[in-house]
Amino acid sequence: DWSMAEFKAAKIAEIRAQVGSSRVICGLSGGVDSAVAAVLIHEAIGDQLTCVFVDHGLMRMGEADQVVSLFKGHYNIPLVHVQAEALFLGGLAGVTDPEQKRKFIGKTFIDVFESEARKIGGAEFLAQGTLYPDVIESVSFTGGPSVTIKSHHNVGGLPERMNMKLVEPLRELFKDEVRALGRELGLPDVFVGRHPFPGPGLAIRIPGEVTRERCDILRKADAIYLDEIRNAGLYDAIWQAFAVLLPVKTVGVMGDGRTYDSVCALRAVTSTDGMTADIYPFDASFLQRTATRIINEVKGINRVVYDYTSKPPGTIEWE
Ligand code: XMP
Numbered sequence: 411d412w413s414m415a416e417f418k419a420a421k422i423a424e425i426r427a428q429v430g431s432s433r434v435i436c437g438l439s440g441g442v443d444s445a446v447a448a449v450l451i452h453e454a455i456g457d458q459l460t461c462v463f464v465d466h467g468l469m470r471m472g473e474a475d476q477v478v479s480l481f482k483g484h485y486n487i488p489l490v491h492v493q494a495e496a497l498f499l500g501g502l503a504g505v506t507d508p509e510q511k512r513k514f515i516g517k518t519f520i521d522v523f524e525s526e527a528r529k530i531g532g533a534e535f536l537a538q539g540t541l542y543p544d545v546i547e548s549v550s551f552t553g554g555p556s557v558t559i560k561s562h563h564n565v566g567g568l569p570e571r572m573n574m575k576l577v578e579p580l581r582e583l584f585k586d587e588v589r590a591l592g593r594e595l596g597l598p599d600v601f602v603g604r605h606p607f608p609g610p611g612l613a614i615r616i617p618g619e620v621t622r623e624r625c626d627i628l629r630k631a632d633a634i635y636l637d638e639i640r641n642a643g644l645y646d647a648i649w650q651a652f653a654v655l656l657p658v659k660t661v662g663v664m665g666d667g668r669t670y671d672s673v674c675a676l677r678a679v680t681s682t683d684g685m686t687a688d689i690y691p692f693d694a695s696f697l698q699r700t701a702t703r704i705i706n707e708v709k710g711i712n713r714v715v716y717d718y719t720s721k722p723p724g725t726i727e728w729e
Contacts, residue, residue, distance in 0.1 A: 442539075470612070
């Protein structure tokens with residue numbers, strides 16, 4: 411794509427001018443945006459870049475391995491893999507307010523990046539894959555009064571005091587443009603086509619308190635849901651699909667026993683930029699099959715519901 415090739419060349423020049431001979435740390439989240447930012451910056455400044463993948467314990471099934479193998483195996487870009495589950499889950503204990511979760515996660519990411527920067531002898535810059543919609547939605551709702559809808563972890567979730575300056579080469583782009591840039595940079599199609607995944611991860615898909623046990627339950631349900639979506643050939647027709655674990659228990663019956671377990675909600679939407687979204691109209695048979703599998707295979711869930719809310723008035727994530 412000609413215009414993306416131009417954009418890429420211009421951004422590379424801009425990054426070099428901004429960074430000079432300083433070191434840059436780039437946080438990888440497992441998503442497309444941070445991966446594209448990392449590969450672009452690596453083309454610009456080579457080994458002045460260190461990528462840091464913070465495993466906060468809020469990743470989906472198998473996600474950490476996929477990111478590490480893409481970067482180490484495919485690109486040979488140096489990658490520091492930080493195991494920080496205890497740090498994040500410890501700090502989230504007892505926290506139920508969505509904005510408090512987001513702020514804590516944003517601040518803790520920065521703490522980890524700053525500590526990794528010290529280990530490599532200091533980095534003046536922190537690179538992030540912030541997109542245009544992240545910026546808008548953290549600041550205000552377009553056209554309306556200045557109200558924060560939610561603090562996207564890499565914008566409104568950042569602490570006020572930070573030692574590093576930001577490098578955000580994707581800040582003017584929408585998702586489809588980031589995907590085009592990713593292809594231009596040679597990222598594999600399966601990676602570029604992945605559904606968006608939010609930086610705060612499963613924490614904002616577990617309303618109420620986030621615990622290791624609830625993350626494990628949600629990971630299993632989510633993996634089954636995505637497996638069914640792929641088997642049905644629907645993955646690419648959907649912008650984003652995921653399971654949510656509700657802090658509500660209901661009564662059920664399985665075999666000849668009573669169950670009293672959590673409710674799981676399934677969400678799937680179509681969208682072009684994440685700013686507005688419509689629900690994906692699955693066949694009843696798809697939903698029935700998926701619900702049955704989740705209830706039979708995941709201990710701790712005995713009821714599955716489907717979310718029929720578009721955006722607006724809903725948001726895509728539940729928190
Ligand atoms: P909402 O829930 O605001 O989500 O309708 C719009 C899109 O943004 C993603 N999202 C985030 N991405 N950090 C991110 O990197 C965040 O803090 C964050 N919050 C929401 C969400 O998954 C959807 O694609």
